[in-house]
Amino acid sequence: MARRFLLTIILAVAMATPTIPASAHHGWSWTTGDNIDLTGIIKSVSLGNPHGIVQVDVDGEAWTVEVGQPWRNDRAGLKDGDLAQGVELRVIGEPSADISDRRVKAERLYLNGREYVLYPRRD
Incomplete structure (x- = not known):
């Protein structure tokens, strides 16, 4: 009985505690909402969670391209080695x-x- 009461109190406190919104760059909030089109040569690739990072040289400028999580890249049809230097x-x-x-x-x-x-x- 005491254990159930303690769990009820913990749950009530947890539900009443305000959450702090994440300010990380994940999601789309850091983007413009418009699309651009870039073409360049891959300089380096780091795939994994939370998403892959591809460094691309676009006309002498270094761009960071965030690609999907491993499952999203697989679903899109990307294979190991497709994104290569x-x-x-x-x-x-x-x-x-x-x-x-x-x-x-x-x-x-x-x-x-x-x-x-x-x-x-x-859209």
């Missing part, structure tokens, strides 16, 4: 609201003429 990559996605970041969240990738849809367009 030296490969030309076209990216359509939402750039950072601070364009000086040179960061874009990829919605679609194009490799060797093939389209990989990571995030269907949100």
Whole structure:
């Protein structure tokens, strides 16, 4: 009985505690809401959770491209090694609201003429 009462108190306190919204860059809040189209050469790739990061040279400027989580990349049809150093990559996605970041969240990738849809367009 005492254990049930203690669990009820803990649950009540947990539910009454205000949550603090995450201010991390995950999601779309840091983007402009518009799309840009970039083409460049992959310089480095780091895939994994929470999402993959691809560094791309676009006309001499270094851009950071956020691709999907591993399951999202798999679902889009990307295979290990598709995103590799030296490969030309076209990216359509939402750039950072601070364009000086040179960061874009990829919605679609194009490799060797093939389209990989990571995030269907949100309208």
